Each structure stands twice: as C-alpha cells, then as structure tokens.
Amino acid sequence: MSEAIKLFQYNTLSALMAGLYGGTLTIGELLEHGDLGIGTLDSIDGELIILDGKAYQAIGSNGKPEIVEVSDDVKVPYAAVVPHQAEVIFKQRFEMTDAELKKRIESYYDGVNLFRSIKIKGTFSNMHVRMIPKSAPNTKFAEVATRQPEYTREDVMGTIVGIWTPKMFHGVSVAGYHLHFISDDLTFGGHVMDFVISEGVVEVGPVDQLDQRFPVQDRKYLFAKFNMDELKEDIKKSE
Numbered sequence: 001m002s003e004a005i006k007l008f009q010y011n012t013l014s015a016l017m018a019g020l021y022g023g024t025l026t027i028g029e030l031l032e033h034g035d036l037g038i039g040t041l042d043s044i045d046g047e048l049i050i051l052d053g054k055a056y057q058a059i060g061s062n063g064k065p066e067i068v069e070v071s072d073d074v075k076v077p078y079a080a081v082v083p084h085q086a087e088v089i090f091k092q093r094f095e096m097t098d099a100e101l102k103k104r105i106e107s108y109y110d111g112v113n114l115f116r117s118i119k120i121k122g123t124f125s126n127m128h129v130r131m132i133p134k135s136a137p138n139t140k141f142a143e144v145a146t147r148q149p150e151y152t153r154e155d156v157m158g159t160i161v162g163i164w165t166p167k168m169f170h171g172v173s174v175a176g177y178h179l180h181f182i183s184d185d186l187t188f189g190g191h192v193m194d195f196v197i198s199e200g201v202v203e204v205g206p207v208d209q210l211d212q213r214f215p216v217q218d219r220k221y222l223f224a225k226f227n228m229d230e231l232k233e234d235i236k237k238s239e
C-alpha cells in the first residue's frame with residue numbers, strides 16, 4: 001500500500017469562530033505538511049491560499065482585492081493542508097454553475113464519510129469571493145463576517161483549492177466545501193462564494209488520515225470556554 005495521505009489541520013474552525021485569531025503556527029511549518037490548502041492569517045488578516053507548495057494571502061485593501069506571497073515566518077491561527085494527489089481527474093468542457101459542478105464532483109466520491117482535497121484549474125466566466133478583514137481578538141467572528149468585503153471578476157483564469165469535509169466533522173472545519181481561489185496573474189482571489197466555470201480541469205484527491213493539531217502552548221485556547229450552541233449558530237451565519 002502506498003503511503004497514507006494525511007490532511008494536516010491546525011486548530012479548529014470552532015476556535016476561530018470563538019475569537020481566537022492569534023497566529024501560533026508558522027507558514028514554514030505548515031508547508032512541511034502539504035502543498036495545497038486553505039486558512040487565514042494572524043489576526044484573521046485575509047484568506048490564505050496554498051497552491052503548489054506556495055502560500056499566498058488575499059486581502060481587500062482600499063476597496064480592491066490584492067494577492068501577496070506570504071513568507072515562512074508569518075503565523076496562522078487556522079489552516080488545513082494536504083499533500084494533494086489527484087485520484088480523479090476530469091475535464092469540464094462546458095459552462096456550469098458551482099452547484100452543478102459540485103454535483104458532478106460528488107458523483108466520483110466513494111460515500112460521504114471521507115475528507116477530499118479539491119483542485120480546479122480553469123477559466124471562470126464569473127468568480128465571486130470575499131476576504132475576512134483583519135480583526136482584533138475576541139471580536140466575534142459572526143460579527144466580523146457581516147462586514148467582509150466581496151468581489152466579483154469575470155472571465156478570470158485561475159485555480160480553486162480546498163477541502164471537502166464530511167458532515168460528522170462539522171465544527172472541526174466547515175462541512176462540505178471550503179474553497180479558496182487565486183487568479184493565474186496573482187491579482188485576484190479569496191474565499192469562494194460562488195462561481196461559473198467556462199472550462200477547466202478538476203482534480204479530486206483522497207485523504208486517508210486526519211492529523212488534527214492543537215495550539216498546545218496558547219493559553220487563550222487552553223482556557224477558552226466554548227459555548228457550543230452559540231458556535232453552531234455562528235458557523236451557520238458565517239459560512
């Protein structure tokens with residue numbers, strides 16, 4: 001049997017939702033565990049995109065989106081990466097909405113109880129993204145989420161990366177798709193809201209194991225009191 005593919009997840013969505021925004025793991029360490037993934041940066045300063053082993057940050061600055069490459073010493077409060085290996089590859093030759101494409105992707109899944117890595121490279125006739133704005137700790141995520149800048153671009157070439165999470169792991173991360181986009185020319189990207197693909201290549205990768213890490217030296221995490229009912233509501237509102 002080939003080596004097990006591990007999804008490396010640092011911290012949990014619930015911790016992020018509860019306002020623990022301080023970065024505690026460096027990008028350098030994160031990249032040792034995978035070459036494709038998503039996350040956010042210290043002080044939830046924008047969206048993290050890991051593509052082909054490189055880390056990028058999508059931020060909304062002065063009313064327009066911007067992509068910057070992130071150096072190894074920058075810290076993240078939440079991220080998930082995987083050594084992506086395409087198991088299913090298919091060509092999407094005609095226009096489809098994200099809902100239609102997701103259905104097609106899911107037709108290749110073996111059941112619904114395993115994580116998957118997702119990579120979609122192509123041309124998008126429409127791409128709608130948002131970026132979480134940098135925020136002070138303890139500002140409630142659901143509140144921050146109400147003032148996220150959103151951007152749309154038409155006829156953009158680029159790549160969607162992300163993770164599909166089974167329902168039973170909701171809270172650890174978001175159940176279903178968590179996708180981030182980055183344009184080929186590195187001028188546009190963010191957390192994917194919806195899109196229309198013109199054509200492209202879709203890759204779905206397997207995940208055999210979940211390597212769930214915790215910020216074991218972060219006192220804020222250690223002694224945080226999570227209100228589970230409130231968290232569930234907040235995730236519903238924000239994601």
Ligand SMILES: [Zn+2]
Binds near residue numbers: 038
């Ligand atoms: Zn995101």
